[in-house]
Amino acid sequence: EDQVTQSPEALRLQEGESSSLNCSYTVSGLRGLFWYRQDPGKGPEFLFTLYSAGEEKEKERLKATLTKKESFLHITAPKPEDSATYLCAVRRNTDKLIFGTGTRLQVFP
């Protein structure tokens, strides 16, 4: 069965303390892995798309990487404004996305 698992469920970091979020997947016919950021009371906001193992994307303090079984979202020197829930989703060889349950990140000053 196709599955997307994110870990940890929640992460508390001190400002400046770098860390990584994990998204592991078992999906046949992967057609893209997506990272989204979701703030409370808002819809998910697109961050990155990765298509093949070894691919990396960066945006400000965020860097996403992809292997054949998992993706990491690395957060370097986070700030309080990076606090949000980060969602991972994979697209199979169809139009549909399968979402993980997210990692809730809190960054304290």
Added chain:
Amino acid sequence: NAGVTQTPKFRILKIGQSMTLQCAQDMNHNYMYWYRQDPGMGLKLIYYSVGAGITDKGEVPNGYNVSRSTTEDFPLRLELAAPSQTSVYFCASSSSDRERGPLHFGNGTRLTVT
């Protein structure tokens, strides 16, 4: 630059009532989707559409209906509301480039059925 607009933001329904959640996008996207998000669960696909006049069921379609008469609008109809339909509903759209297009989400409708 509106993107995906959902109305209403909040709604409380009594069991057995019906309502329509509205969704409109101004990006000329062919693909549109309805998801529900429950605490501790991933987003679940209810229905989707690949273009005007074409709709299909997702993972959790029971109790819902959709229509797509224009490219811009994709309303979701709840008939005979039940407490199990208490959730946050998100509408999303993507370009017709199926291999490359991320989903763009609205800000959701929080529905409570009591």
